Amino acid sequence: MELLKIDKINRVVKGSIKITGSKSESNRLLVLQQFYPNLRIENLSNSDDSKLMLQALTSNSKEINIGHAGTAMRFLTSYFSVKENSEIVLTGSHRMKNRPIEILVDALTTLGANIKFIEKEGFPPLKILGNKLTNNFIEIDGNVSSQYISSLLLIAPTLKNGLRLKFKGNITSVPYIKMTLQLLSEIGVKYTWIDDQIVVEPKTEIDGQTITVESDWSSASYYYSLCALSPNSEIEISSFKKESLQGDAILTDIYKNLGVETTFKNTSLILKNNGEINKDYFKNLDLKNAPDIAQTISVTCFGIGIECFLTGLHTLKIKETDRLVALKNELEKLGGHVEITNQTLHLKKSLKIKRDISIKTYDDHRMAMAFAPLALRVPISIEDPNVVSKSYPTFWDDFKKITL
């Protein structure tokens, strides 16, 4: 196993970084481009997950392996269900075969799709026979993963009568659903969202247009963490928009409470550490709308030595790994005290951080990137560092650029 040893960083973090396009926006636009070929995309993500997505969409192969890419797995399930006369096996990594997909498969089946579970009921791999979906109403549980809903919304305008989707119970990761709807709206698809019901109108073609993907806010979180852990630091990251489609743009508010001040300079974000920490803010922070930054935030709090109680984390258990367990294991190796439930993480105040600990990454890019900034406190090692390529292939080059 490869191990990346990072010496303690002794200098103030300074520099500028260009981050690749949002993985979430890219994966949506790639699907839409198949339906509407006169859609052009700029600043597409160079993540493994987006490359796998594009390969899958343009492949002639009968079996497609999507690796660890959750959004791709979920979006492609709907895509291949409506691709008439196609016959495909959609599979993934060992972990992917344990990430549930039954809610989406049931919804698609209600619409008229032909999908079979090949191994374990409710999980990939799937055998999908593409055909014309004839129904246009579904009721769906929205609290397990928003990706099922986005997946259905992406095919919605291609259905003869569009789609009427009604939520049962609460919905999670709502900003990702809004992102899907906003992108549909940008290409001219009409929709309404009233109370617990979304209605999407059909659209057979769009006017030619180019959409520029904003850079990835989840990837930006690691620079917020570096900035919070490095007094007097100043980091410039690009290219971002003030009105973002990405829910993780909430980072600007959250990290303000960890002493990071954000200003916009054209399309760049300038992060500066002003040392003003508001510990109380982290005594109860709900992250159901921004689950991908939970790891970054808990590690930053640990590095600063403050308590945090994070809620709304129920989706973390079914991501690249069980992120709640992974965080507890690794923070405790470093000397932290962490209590978890199925939806919360409580990090107690811990003052001393153990040196030279080797962090396990569990095939999870965000474990590697979230723990790396702790090198501002102690020498640390990251196991299997190349996992970062799932969302951010040049992470280590960029990290070195501003820390060495």
Ligand SMILES: O=C(O)C1=C[C@@H](OP(=O)(O)O)[C@@H](O)[C@H](O)C1
């Ligand atoms: O739609 C998307 O692009 C995503 C939705 C979220 O998943 P959940 O809705 O499963 O929380 C998020 O964690 C994931 O990284 C990307």
Ligand SMILES: C=C(OP(=O)(O)O)C(=O)O
């Ligand atoms: C959860 C993530 O991705 P996915 O679900 O697409 O595998 C992520 O990137 O943090």
